[in-house]
Amino acid sequence: MKVCGMTQLQQVAQLAALGVDYAGFIFYPASPRYVAGKIEPAALKALAGIKKVGVFVNATVETIRETVAAYGLEAVQLHGEETPEFIRSLNINAKIIKVFRLKGDEDIAGLTDPFEKEAAAFLFDTKAKEYGGTGQKFDWSALRSAVLGKSWFLSGGIGPKDITDLKSFLADQEVYALDVNSRFETAPGIKDMGLIEKFIKGLKGE
Numbered sequence: 001m002k003v004c005g006m007t008q009l010q011q012v013a014q015l016a017a018l019g020v021d022y023a024g025f026i027f028y029p030a031s032p033r034y035v036a037g038k039i040e041p042a043a044l045k046a047l048a049g050i051k052k053v054g055v056f057v058n059a060t061v062e063t064i065r066e067t068v069a070a071y072g073l074e075a076v077q078l079h080g081e082e083t084p085e086f087i088r089s090l091n092i093n094a095k096i097i098k099v100f101r102l103k104g105d106e107d108i109a110g111l112t113d114p115f116e117k118e119a120a121a122f123l124f125d126t127k128a129k130e131y132g133g134t135g136q137k138f139d140w141s142a143l144r145s146a147v148l149g150k151s152w153f154l155s156g157g158i159g160p161k162d163i164t165d166l167k168s169f170l171a172d173q174e175v176y177a178l179d180v181n182s183r184f185e186t187a188p189g190i191k192d193m194g195l196i197e198k199f200i201k202g203l204k205g206e
C-alpha cells in the first residue's frame, strides 16, 4: 500500500511501523499537501523502513534530480503531462511511476504503451480539474480488461468505505498496490492513523 500526501515525519514513521510499503510526498507547490518546509530533507533521508516516493507535476529535470538527492527518494511519481522523452532525459537513480488520470472509458493500453520502457510502474488516478488528491473515484471497470505488462497502483478517492468493493476488485486483478490519500485525512497532509490502521486490517479481513 502507498499512503500519499505525507507532511509529518512522525506520521511517516507510524506508517512504516504499520507495514505500509510506500509514503508519498507532494513536491507540487500548488497542492495543500506541498511538503517543502514541513519535513527536513535530511531527516526524511535518514528514515528507514518505508519507500519514499516524490510526487511531481510537470517539474523540471533539475528540480526532480535535486529533490531525489536531498530527500533520498526511492521513486518518482510523475503526475502531470510528462512525456517518455522527458523521462529518458531524467537519468536518475530512482524508479519512475507514471500516472494516468482516467475517467474510466479510455483505451488504457493506448495511453500506457509509449511509457512501457520508461516507467517501472503505472498509477491510475481520477481525471479531475486538480491534478491529484481530489478524493474522487473513476470507473475501475476499464482496468479489468486492460492487459498491462507492468506493476500498477490503483488510486483515486479510495476510502474506508471501499473495503468490500476493493476485495472483489483485487480478487481478479493484478493490482500491485493501493494508493490512498485525502479520504484518510483530518486536514490536508494530516492523516488519521487510526483510520489507516483499521483499513489495513479490514483489507486483511482481521
Ligand SMILES: O=C(O)c1ccccc1NCC(=O)[C@H](O)[C@H](O)COP(=O)(O)O
Pocket (backbone or CB within 6 Å): 004, 005, 024, 026, 028, 031, 032, 033, 055, 057, 079, 125, 131, 132, 133, 134, 135, 136, 155, 156, 157, 158, 179, 180, 181, 182, 183
Ligand atoms: O495529493 C495532492 O495534493 C496531489 C496534488 C497534485 C498531484 C498529485 C497529488 N496527489 C498524488 C497522489 O498519489 C494521490 O494519492 C492520488 O491523487 C489520490 O488521491 P485521493 O483521490 O485523495 O485518494
